[in-house]
Amino acid sequence: MLRLEKRPQPSKVWTYAAPLLAVVITIILGGVLFWLLGKDPIAATGMIFWDPLFGNFSAFYLPELLIKAAPLILIAIGLSFGFQAGIWNIGAEGQYIIGAICAAGVALAFYPLEARWLIFPLMIVAGIAGGAAWAMIPALLRVYFKTNEILVSLMLVYVAEVLINAFSVGLMRDPDGMGFPGSRSIKQYPSASNGDLFPNLGSFGSGIHWGVITALFAVIVAYVFMTRHRFGFNVRLAGQSPRAAAFSGVNPNRLIILCMVLSGGMAGVAGMFEVAGPSGQILGSFPAFYGFTAIIVAFLGRLHPFGILLAGLLMALTYIGGDAALQPLQLPSASIQVFQGMLLFSLLSVDVLTNYRIRLAQGAVT
Amino acid sequence: MGDINIVFLLAAVIVASTPIMLAAIGELVVERAGILNLGVEGMMITGAVCGYIAGHETSSAFVGFSGAALGGAAVAGIFGMLTLGLLTNQVATGLALTLFGVGLAAIVGQGYSTDTEVIVSKLSIPFLTDIPAIGHILFKHDLVVYCSLALVALVWAFLKYSRAGLILRAVGENHEAAHALGYNVLLIRFGAVLFGGACAGLGGAYISLVRVPQWTDGITAGAGWIALAIVVFAGWKPGRLVVGAYLFGGVTALQLNLQATGLAIPVEYLSMSPYIATILVLVALSGSPGPGSLGKTFHASR
Numbered sequence: 001m002l003r004l005e006k007r008p009q010p011s012k013v014w015t016y017a018a019p020l021l022a023v024v025i026t027i028i029l030g031g032v033l034f035w036l037l038g039k040d041p042i043a044a045t046g047m048i049f050w051d052p053l054f055g056n057f058s059a060f061y062l063p064e065l066l067i068k069a070a071p072l073i074l075i076a077i078g079l080s081f082g083f084q085a086g087i088w089n090i091g092a093e094g095q096y097i098i099g100a101i102c103a104a105g106v107a108l109a110f111y112p113l114e115a116r117w118l119i120f121p122l123m124i125v126a127g128i129a130g131g132a133a134w135a136m137i138p139a140l141l142r143v144y145f146k147t148n149e150i151l152v153s154l155m156l157v158y159v160a161e162v163l164i165n166a167f168s169v170g171l172m173r174d175p176d177g178m179g180f181p182g183s184r185s186i187k188q189y190p191s192a193s194n195g196d197l198f199p200n201l202g203s204f205g206s207g208i209h210w211g212v213i214t215a216l217f218a219v220i221v222a223y224v225f226m227t228r229h230r231f232g233f234n235v236r237l238a239g240q241s242p243r244a245a246a247f248s249g250v251n252p253n254r255l256i257i258l259c260m261v262l263s264g265g266m267a268g269v270a271g272m273f274e275v276a277g278p279s280g281q282i283l284g285s286f287p288a289f290y291g292f293t294a295i296i297v298a299f300l301g302r303l304h305p306f307g308i309l310l311a312g313l314l315m316a317l318t319y320i321g322g323d324a325a326l327q328p329l330q331l332p333s334a335s336i337q338v339f340q341g342m343l344l345f346s347l348l349s350v351d352v353l354t355n356y357r358i359r360l361a362q363g364a365v366t
Numbered sequence: 367m368g369d370i371n372i373v374f375l376l377a378a379v380i381v382a383s384t385p386i387m388l389a390a391i392g393e394l395v396v397e398r399a400g401i402l403n404l405g406v407e408g409m410m411i412t413g414a415v416c417g418y419i420a421g422h423e424t425s426s427a428f429v430g431f432s433g434a435a436l437g438g439a440a441v442a443g444i445f446g447m448l449t450l451g452l453l454t455n456q457v458a459t460g461l462a463l464t465l466f467g468v469g470l471a472a473i474v475g476q477g478y479s480t481d482t483e484v485i486v487s488k489l490s491i492p493f494l495t496d497i498p499a500i501g502h503i504l505f506k507h508d509l510v511v512y513c514s515l516a517l518v519a520l521v522w523a524f525l526k527y528s529r530a531g532l533i534l535r536a537v538g539e540n541h542e543a544a545h546a547l548g549y550n551v552l553l554i555r556f557g558a559v560l561f562g563g564a565c566a567g568l569g570g571a572y573i574s575l576v577r578v579p580q581w582t583d584g585i586t587a588g589a590g591w592i593a594l595a596i597v598v599f600a601g602w603k604p605g606r607l608v609v610g611a612y613l614f615g616g617v618t619a620l621q622l623n624l625q626a627t628g629l630a631i632p633v634e635y636l637s638m639s640p641y642i643a644t645i646l647v648l649v650a651l652s653g654s655p656g657p658g659s660l661g662k663t664f665h666a667s668r
Contacts, residue, residue, distance in 0.1 A: 004453065006665065037473065088457055145649045150404065150457070151595045152648060155641040158588050162641075166634035292465070299458055334472030334583060341408075341466025345444065348454035348462065356453065356665075 004356040014354040019300055019307070022347035023314070029342050039329050047328070048321030048339075061320055063196070063207025067278045068319050070211040071096070071270040073312035075294035077215075077222045078266025080303040082259035085238040089260055091138065091153025092267040093291025094160035095131035099268025100275035101164060101172075102130030104183060104282045107192035108172060111184060119191040123272055131268015132261045134160065139260035143253045149260070157291070165284040172282045187280035194277030211273030215312075218266065222305040235259065267291060289337075293319075296344045315340070375623055380511060381577055382622075383615025385410070385569035385586075388514050389593035390600070390607055391521055392565025397597055398525060399558035400538035400659035404460025405445055406566050407590025408467020413438035413567025414574035415471040418581045419478060421571070431510070431571050438567020439560045441467055446559035450552045453663050468584065475581045510572055515608070517565070522604035534558065538657035541664045551664055566590065588641070595644045599651050610647070617643045 027049065031041035052061035075092050082089050089095075103123040110119050138152035172183040186192050197213075198206040226232035238245040238255055246252065270290065279286055297315050301307030322336035389406050396403050403409075416437030421430020445463045448454045525531040534554055537544040541551050573589065574581055592614060600607035621636040 004665065090461070141645075141649055147645075147648045148595075148598055151591065151598065152645050154591050155588075155595070155645050158641045159638045162634050162638040166632065170632070170634075292461075295458075295461060296465075332472045332476045332583065334469050337465045337469030338473060339469070341462045341464075341469060344458065344462035345448060345466065348459055349448055349452045351454065352452045 002358055002360060004352065005359045006356055007354075010354050014350075015302065018350040018354050019302065019311070019347060022300070022343065022350045025346040025350070026339065026343040029346065030339055033338065033342075034329075037331070039331075044325055044329055047325035048318060052317060052320045052324060059202050060204045061324075063202060063205050064320050065313065065316050066207035066212050067209070068316035069312045070209070070215040071274055071290045072294050072297045072315055073215040073308055074211065074218055074270040074273075075263075075267045075291060076297035076301065076308045076312060077218045077305060078263035079294060079298045080222070080301070080305070080308060081226075081232075081235050082263050083239075083298055084303050085235045085255055085259055086242070087256055087259045088150045089135060089138070089153050089263045090150050090295065091135070091155075091157045091291070092263060092294055093287060093289065094153065094157035095134045095264040095267035096271040096274075096291045097157075097160040097164050097287055098134040099127040099131035099271030100279075100286060101160075101167060101271075101282065102268070103127040103272035104172065104186055104275050107186045107189060107276065108184060110191065111189055114191055116191040120194075120276075123192055123276060124269060127268045127272025128265040129268070131271060132265040134268070135260045135264020136257070139257045142256055142260075149256075161287055164282060164286055168282050168284050168286075174281075181284060183282035185281050186276050192276055194273050209273065209277045211270065211277065214269065214273065216309075219305045219309050226305060231258075267294075293340060296340055296347075299344060300347055318343075375619055377507075378619040378623070379612060379615045380507060381615075382618045383611040384511050384514050385572040385577065386589055386593045386596060386614060387518065387608065387611035388569035388572060389566040389590055390596045390611060391514075391518050391604065392562035392569075393593055394597050394600065394602060394604060394607060395521060395525075395534070395565075396558050396562035397660055398538045398602055398657055399534050399555050400541055400657055400662070400664075401449065401555050401559055402456045402460065402661040403442070403445055403463070403559060403562055404457060404594065405441070405463025405467065405590075406562075406593050407586060407588065408464035409438045409441055409563045409566035410467075410570035410573075410590040410593075411471040411584070411586045412441045412467045413570030414585050415475040415478075415570075415581060416567065417571025418475065418574040421575050422478075427575065430575055431568055434567040434571030435564040436567070438565070438570065439563040441470075442559050442563020442566070445563075446556045449663070450556055450559075453665055456661050456663070464590070472583050475583070478581055508576060510568075510576065514568075518604050518608055525604070535657075538659055541659045541662070545664070545666055551666070555664075566593070569593070592640065592644050595648055598656070599647050601651070602656055613647070614640065614643065 027045055031045050034041040034044040052058065052065065055061075075096060079089060079092060103126045106123045106126045107119060113119070134156060135153070137156060138147070138149040141147040141152055142149040168183060169181045174180070174182060174184045177184075187195065194209050194211065196205040197208050197210070201208075226235075234245065234250045234255065237248065238250055238252065242252065275282060275286065293315055297308055297311045300314070301309070301311035318336060318339055322339065323333070326333055326335065389410055393403065393406055413434035417430045417434030420433025421427060424430070441463060444466075445459055448459050449456050525535060533544070533549055536547070537549060537551050537554050545551050569589070570586055574585055578585060596607060596610040596614060599610040618640050621639045625633050625636055
């Protein structure tokens with residue numbers, strides 16, 4: 001009989017090896033799933049993981065990779081602080097939507113004024129403020145009423161989805177849009193556009209927009225804060241031992257609010273870059289599940305900024321490869337969620353090796 | 367408001383509440399055993415698709431609901447093996463279960479269309495059904511509605527009066543102590559997780575076989591999360607759970623009725639009301655700490 005024995009310290013080797021093993025397991029499980037559905041497993045897996053990077057259309061897919069990875073990394077970096085402290089903001093999707101709505105609101109209010117120096121920064125501020133405010137609701141309810149932040153932040157995702165649908169056909173509808181749903185194109189409004197910064201780099205552009213640069217910057221800043229600053233230390237302390245944190249003077253309520261506002265603000269700014277660039281307008285189809293996928297990115301990246309950077313790129317690859325593979329394979333778009341679910345399952349399972357040693361159980365204890 | 371028929375509204379409340387009540391009573395048992403399974407939404411939607419397909423293949427409501435319970439329990443089994451066997455974080459595993467279930471249901475149910483009909487027969491009790499108004503509200507539903515209420519009563523009696531219920535609660539309150547007393551914490555919890563999955567599956571099937579009744583992607587639309595909220599609202603007590611489920615069903619049915627009457631309030635704002643109501647209810651009634659070992663990983667040390 002096998003049994004688990006707790007390691008005194010998490011294993012260094014498995015900390016790095018576990019995510020890789022989890023990816024391998026997921027690819028194998030995914031292959032089995034394709035096989036069960038009657039599709040060629042090797043071709044399907046190749047379509048998802050190989051073709052976007054090295055296939056014939058990689059010049060088209062590589063910029064897409066950066067565009068998809070940027071919001072995932074931004075949101076996951078914000079979430080990673082709270083998750084380390086045991087504060088579960090599950091509603092990043094809602095904060096992302098509200099950030100986009102606020103930023104779009106600023107842009108539409110100034111339209112058609114030409115003042116990029118004013119409008120673009122103001123949109124960033126509005127995105128951060130909107131996301132942070134939406135995250136403040138569960139934070140304050142948790143602090144003052146001990147309400148479960150998981151459920152409240154999640155309910156607010158549904159509310160945000162209803163709101164963006166309502167705004168796209170109501171308050172923010174394009175007055176010149178012949179009655180079609182959706183706002184004016186913010187991407188084509190020069191003072192607010194978050195377009196490709198190096199459009200001539202590849203045959204399909206570089207994919208680098210302000211959100212990509214901000215995401216990279218966020219990774220570095222988060223690394224410094226996490227490892228070199230008192231805030232990062234307090235976060236990790238509160239997660240590992242709330243009592244010890246309280247004795248060392250960490251105010252748990254302030255930590256909840258800080259972590260929630262941080263993750264909400266990051267999700268909000270990700271929404272701003274998305275609505276001003278790749279997505280381009282307020283529309284009912286704007287939510288793309290980034291807020292939920294970012295949770296997996298945060299875990300896959302071990303809640304470490306550099307890990308999140310790599311995990312974000314990998315998840316973006318599954319998005320792109322998934323989209324490219326699903327149509328020829330005639331699978332519904334939601335099936336990519338099966339992959340994401342299996343990835344998180346196997347990652348969490350493999351993690352047992354990081355914290356425990358597997359031992360053959362001996363007979364009776366003497 | 368004058369256009370709303372109060373009798374039909376109250377009857378609709380009961381139909382709207384039943385899936386959430388079924389999922390919530392299962393989750394209540396799971397949480398009383400000390401496990402927090404956030405994957406209710408994933409188990410419900412798996413049950414919805416399994417129940418729909420099983421029911422339509424055999425055109426039998428009984429087979430449909432049985433299939434749903436099995437499907438829900440099967441995906442709950444994954445959750446149980448991971449959290450109990452491999453000691454994974456319950457919050458993250460529950461989220462993974464929701465993602466997995468939603469995606470799996472979309473694949474399994476893709477393009478599933480059929481002409482066979484599943485009839486979940488309505489009960490007709492002599493005399494009682496004929497009472498004006500009350501007969502229509504209370505005594506003209508399908509068997510599942512009454513079974514779900516009976517299930518809540520059974521869970522209540524089980525937790526309060528049976529020895530097995532006492533052991534389950536002991537495991538949830540303090541797993542170290544229960545382990546020291548010689549109870550098999552993992553086995554008891556695994557059983558509770560499977561029961562929770564089966565109940566969530568039944569709730570999902572009630573949506574896809576009775577309430578809607580058809581299969582569409584994302585059919586549960588957050589009902590699983592609301593069931594989780596109702597468990598907190600109920601303070602982990604079966605009696606209050608019924609009140610919570612009917613309250614929520616009331617909000618849902620009322621907003622649908624208001625939409626139909628074409629009130630001045632835009633449809634969008636009405637359709638967010640169940641979620642807002644859930645938050646308000648959580649705020650008003652939270653504060654109860656819940657079972658002592660809820661959400662904590664158990665590892666028997668030597």
